[in-house]
Amino acid sequence: MLFLKNQERQKNAIVLPGVIKFNKKTCPPVIMDDYQIILQKYLPENSLDLIFEWIKQYKIHLRITRTRRSKLGDYRQAHNGSPHRISINNNLNKYAFLITLVHEIAHLVVFEKYGNRARPHGKEWKLVFRNLMNPFIIEKVFPDDLSAIIYQYLQNAAASSNTNILLARALKKYDENEVSGVHIEELNENTVFKLSNGKVFKKLEKRRKRFKCVNIESGKYYLFDPLARVIPLEDELA
Ligand SMILES: [Zn+2]
Numbered sequence: 001m002l003f004l005k006n007q008e009r010q011k012n013a014i015v016l017p018g019v020i021k022f023n024k025k026t027c028p029p030v031i032m033d034d035y036q037i038i039l040q041k042y043l044p045e046n047s048l049d050l051i052f053e054w055i056k057q058y059k060i061h062l063r064i065t066r067t068r069r070s071k072l073g074d075y076r077q078a079h080n081g082s083p084h085r086i087s088i089n090n091n092l093n094k095y096a097f098l099i100t101l102v103h104e105i106a107h108l109v110v111f112e113k114y115g116n117r118a119r120p121h122g123k124e125w126k127l128v129f130r131n132l133m134n135p136f137i138i139e140k141v142f143p144d145d146l147s148a149i150i151y152q153y154l155q156n157a158a159a160s161s162n163t164n165i166l167l168a169r170a171l172k173k174y175d176e177n178e179v180s181g182v183h184i185e186e187l188n189e190n191t192v193f194k195l196s197n198g199k200v201f202k203k204l205e206k207r208r209k210r211f212k213c214v215n216i217e218s219g220k221y222y223l224f225d226p227l228a229r230v231i232p233l234e235d236e237l238a
Pocket of ligand 1: 103107120121
């Protein structure tokens with residue numbers, strides 16, 4: 001598993017069609033188009049074919065879940081006719097999603113090969129993970145700056161280490177919401193948000209066509225164009 005903190009229950013998961021009831025008896029045809037359309041939203045385009053191959057080959061029951069603070073993804077072993085299950089958070093950017101998915105598939109491959117004899121992120125897992133990541137490096141799926149850090153990470157991949165932090169930081173750059181934010185008109189009144197320069201405001205009422213906002217630090221009021229891009233921090237902070 002790729003953990004952040006303690007476990008949290010997952011709610012409102014999206015289960016990819018075609019594997020939703022996958023078991024020994026009911027072996028539904030994988031609905032290729034649906035699968036690919038959904039996966040396209042989450043993965044870099046030139047990684048899709050290979051990931052799709054693995055999902056079919058290992059009969060993976062893949063769930064794309066709501067954001068869990070405790071972990072980015074997890075893997076549960078196949079047993080008693082139920083398939084291998086992998087879940088990945090829906091808020092990851094494409095590169096983070098791919099790395100997390102490959103991380104979990106590596107657990108699956110290790111389980112198939114060694115059962116429970118190998119440690120979760122032991123040398124067997126590291127080797128498998130590196131081998132699974134290789135084709136994406138060769139295909140230049142990642143931008144150059146990320147590629148260099150991923151290469152380092154693969155030399156000593158572990159669930160928690162310095163290289164993990166470096167990689168997490170490098171991946172964060174590609175978080176769209178963090179970079180581009182949302183339009184201020186999409187936020188509820190009283191939502192606290194920040195601008196790309198780090199200044200923090202609270203959205204207040206609409207004044208004619210613009211939104212009145214208060215700078216939390218200075219207490220000064222400003223009017224924002226409804227299409228201004230901001231980064232929401234918290235809903236309705238009192
Ligand atoms: Zn793991």
